[in-house]
Amino acid sequence: MSQCKTTSNQEESALWDNFKRKHDYLRIALVEKCNFRCQYCMPEEGVELSPESKIISRDHINRILQIFTSVGVNKIRLTGGEPLLRKDIYDVIKDIRSYQQIRTIALTTNGSLLPKKIERLKEAGLNQINISLDTLVEAKNQFITRRPEGFKQTMAGIEKAIQLKFDAVKVNVVVMNGLNEDELCDFVEFVRERPIEVRFIEFMPFDANDWKNKKLLPYFEIRKRIQDKYELIRNEDPKTATSKTFSIPGHLGKIGFISSMSDHFCGGCNRLRMTADGNLKICLFDNRELNIRELIDQGMNNEEIIQQIRSHLEKKHFSHGGVDSILQRENRSMIRIGG
Numbered sequence: 001m002s003q004c005k006t007t008s009n010q011e012e013s014a015l016w017d018n019f020k021r022k023h024d025y026l027r028i029a030l031v032e033k034c035n036f037r038c039q040y041c042m043p044e045e046g047v048e049l050s051p052e053s054k055i056i057s058r059d060h061i062n063r064i065l066q067i068f069t070s071v072g073v074n075k076i077r078l079t080g081g082e083p084l085l086r087k088d089i090y091d092v093i094k095d096i097r098s099y100q101q102i103r104t105i106a107l108t109t110n111g112s113l114l115p116k117k118i119e120r121l122k123e124a125g126l127n128q129i130n131i132s133l134d135t136l137v138e139a140k141n142q143f144i145t146r147r148p149e150g151f152k153q154t155m156a157g158i159e160k161a162i163q164l165k166f167d168a169v170k171v172n173v174v175v176m177n178g179l180n181e182d183e184l185c186d187f188v189e190f191v192r193e194r195p196i197e198v199r200f201i202e203f204m205p206f207d208a209n210d211w212k213n214k215k216l217l218p219y220f221e222i223r224k225r226i227q228d229k230y231e232l233i234r235n236e237d238p239k240t241a242t243s244k245t246f247s248i249p250g251h252l253g254k255i256g257f258i259s260s261m262s263d264h265f266c267g268g269c270n271r272l273r274m275t276a277d278g279n280l281k282i283c284l285f286d287n288r289e290l291n292i293r294e295l296i297d298q299g300m301n302n303e304e305i306i307q308q309i310r311s312h313l314e315k316k317h318f319s320h321g322g323v324d325s326i327l328q329r330e331n332r333s334m335i336r337i338g339g
Helices: 002-013 058-069 089-097 114-124 138-145 151-163 181-190 219-227 292-297 302-313 323-328
Strands: 025-029 075-079 104-109 128-132 168-175 197-202 244-247 254-258 271-274 279-281 289-291
Touching: 025 058, 058 089, 058 292, 058 302, 075 089, 089 104, 089 114, 114 128, 114 151, 128 151, 138 151, 151 168, 168 181, 181 197, 181 219, 197 219, 219 254, 279 292, 289 292, 289 302, 292 302
Parallel strands: 025 075, 025 271, 075 104, 104 128, 128 168, 168 197, 197 254
Antiparallel strands: 244 254, 271 279, 279 289
16 A cells, blocks of 8 residues: 555656656756767857856756656756766766666767777666767768768777667667768668667757758658668557657667657657756757756755746647747757757
8 A cells, every 4th residue: 555655656746747748757968069060960160058167067967866856757868969078977877877766877979989988888877878870971971970080980889889788779860861861771771780779860950950841851751761672560669759660570670760840759758858058948849948057056955946847847838839830939059958
């Protein structure tokens, strides 16, 4: 009986929005800085970043963890910028691992620094990793990232992640018409002998990323081009999943489709985002923010901050409203939101 009451209390204290969606997944951006200048993320000259004094400290992160684990958050994803540029990242991961409520610690990275750091990341407690790689052609990678180096390191990082047997290794591919849509089947072949998931992501509009409708290749078209050559078997995904996943006979790995623009998955959203300067975003495309770092620095206690979070979450819409709606809103650049 007491266990039933405890479970019920935990459900009641969780972070629910007005559409009965429970938010138990927090993405924390550790830095805004990045060593790449990917075309879908920001302009070649970069964007103005927050001063270092505004970036959340390790102490801020620990307080954020205290607050969010007390209301049911059990998955943390570390993002950037490029999170591996954060000097205390191993300590941050160890801190997260010390919270028994947290079942999953994941990381999204461009992979260029992985070969040197991946073993210590796993030792610290990281158990899932997403690696951005938009092409299997080195010269094209240089064009997309606007950097002459990094491709070989990213490829090596993927292989190392497989060797170290992380719980999940995923490769994120932003598909852009006229740039890499000719490599869809090459990526399917990439998972033939690798037990990983390649996820094809629709090109999304953000400030300063030069989004154009003609660059968007919708999920249904991506899937059709692959299905013309391969048999795809639909997997059963959790209702909170962002990716529609498919197995392919004869392949160790699988593929997924993230259809944010053409077939959104907002109805199952369980995610909140903390930017590197401490602002809580209730949706990737919503420009309303709550500065948790400032509330902490002002001396608010955890309960007071939780009440602010609940009030903020009540503003969350059922969906992002589609491309036209997103384009009308001023929002952060992707690099300053967190991937």
